[in-house]
Amino acid sequence: MGIDNVRYHGWEGELRTPWVACAAIIRVAMLQVFRRKSYWVVIGLGLLNFLLFWSIIYAVTQFDIPRDDQDKLLGAFGFSSEASGGQENGYIMFMQRQSIIVMILLAFSGSLLVGADFRFNSLPFYLSRRIDRRHYIVGKLLAVGTLVSLLTTVPALLLFLEYGMFTSSLDYWRDNWQTPVAVIAYGLVMSTVLSVLLVTLSAYLQKMAPIAITWSSLFVMLSTMSGQLSRRAADRNWHLLDPWRDIRYVGKLCFYAGKRLAGEVSQGANAYYGIFANDDEFRRSLWALLILVSVCTVAIVALVRRVRAVEIVN
């Protein structure tokens, strides 16, 4: 049958930039994830923590709890009853406490969203379209980043909304306008680092079990080890071994930058506005930033080398 008879023909409309294909990659990734029941179970487990924080904020703002108890309760979750200073630690704490579930969700997603493309040779199909490996990599990074944001940034922003809604004025939102900006910045750091690491690991390891082993070793084992070494040596720099802690340090930098942006950073005794315990912690955060940038750069180079339309077999 002639090709004209089956109505194959060139595209006659205006061609859009291939970067639009990233949106299609994200959409397909989300469909792949959300049609599986197991993912809903993991996401459900992730929402437990969100419900806990939601209930605490609700209880503190709605029930008549004595002031001391209120402060203690909020303090335990990183919030403060005053509309100034310290509340942002609650959002950092919340996003940090999602770590295990995010880790499990990503271990699950890596093989499905990226590993399967390599295992079942679907990568050449992606790259046979009008996109090159830049678009594929960015699409996959954004897909994984979206998943991370759904469990961390979005719930944290909802908590901020909730906190303000349960107070009797707009003061909370007005006084802390930089908090959601900082939450988004911290979320971006988390999403970027995790997606770069996961996509690279998945491109090389491909199957679920090795990805899960490596991923959990990176995030659970190193966390335990760094905590013990830090206690033993009385040196908190050991915490820099833990990728979650590094992300948290950089997250604190985001909140600090938010305060600076708002012109609320005073010099002297309260130079770090309650976000950093001391100058050492501030410096450690800068080291954490350097570590994350270096690791991500190496991972991206490895990923670019791995993503090829044609696999050369020796």
Next chain:
Amino acid sequence: MASATPTPAAATVAPQFGAGGVRLFRAWTTLLMLSFNRLFWSMNTLMVLFPLVGCALFLVWRRYDRWTFAEGSFRAFSEEFMIFLFTSFVVPVCALAYATTSVGGDREDRTLLFLLVRPVPRWLILLAKLLATLPLVLGLVLTSFWVYCRLAGPIGEKAFWIYLTPVFYMTLAYVSLFHLFAVTFRHSTIVALIYSLFMEFLLGNMPGLVKRIAVNFYGRSMMYDLGGAEGLRSPDPEWFVPVSAWGAGCSLLGISAGAIVLTLLIFSLREYRDLT
């Protein structure tokens, strides 16, 4: 003369039965070796070396007062390394690496169908998978445990003989449990990961009897009981009330036996619809 010669039917049935048994045994041993080789020469073996080497480096740096035996050092080694790192992370991860992929790998690669259509009973297939996994996991866990104890010096030598039984029983329990996950759930690796890293941690920090459904609780109980003579003290009774070493050992063996029986039942009766 005629009555002494066997009937054609008898002559054919007897050799067929014997040959069938031998063929079945050969098929089973082939499957056992194939499964063992497939598990051993896999990416999992390479990746599991990452936490194992990480733990060795940790011990080399941490030292635990290497050249002297002191009660405080033994306690620190037991709590920091044995309880919070080795039995809480390394043992489940080693078990997960092989136990979920022995059957789960075939499901993931869609090769289980070809296994099930062969004239080998399902319980024999499962037995081959289990027997291929156990030596690998036990070998890896016990060898690494021995190396770590050597790295820790005299404390480690003492700890090796004290904690060998809990480590062995825990490995057995995790392997059995993860086989149960593998025949029950499609994404057994993730279920095992959720169980070992999330549920056991969550349950382990809950007050009361809830924590008694976790494998880790019995392992820790055994270790606290056995290490008590060397100065290891169990945590605040408000949060953790350990059972005796004997009771914990029986519970771990019971969990292993129960999980294997359930796995056999499920694998024999279940119709897998996701094989093609």
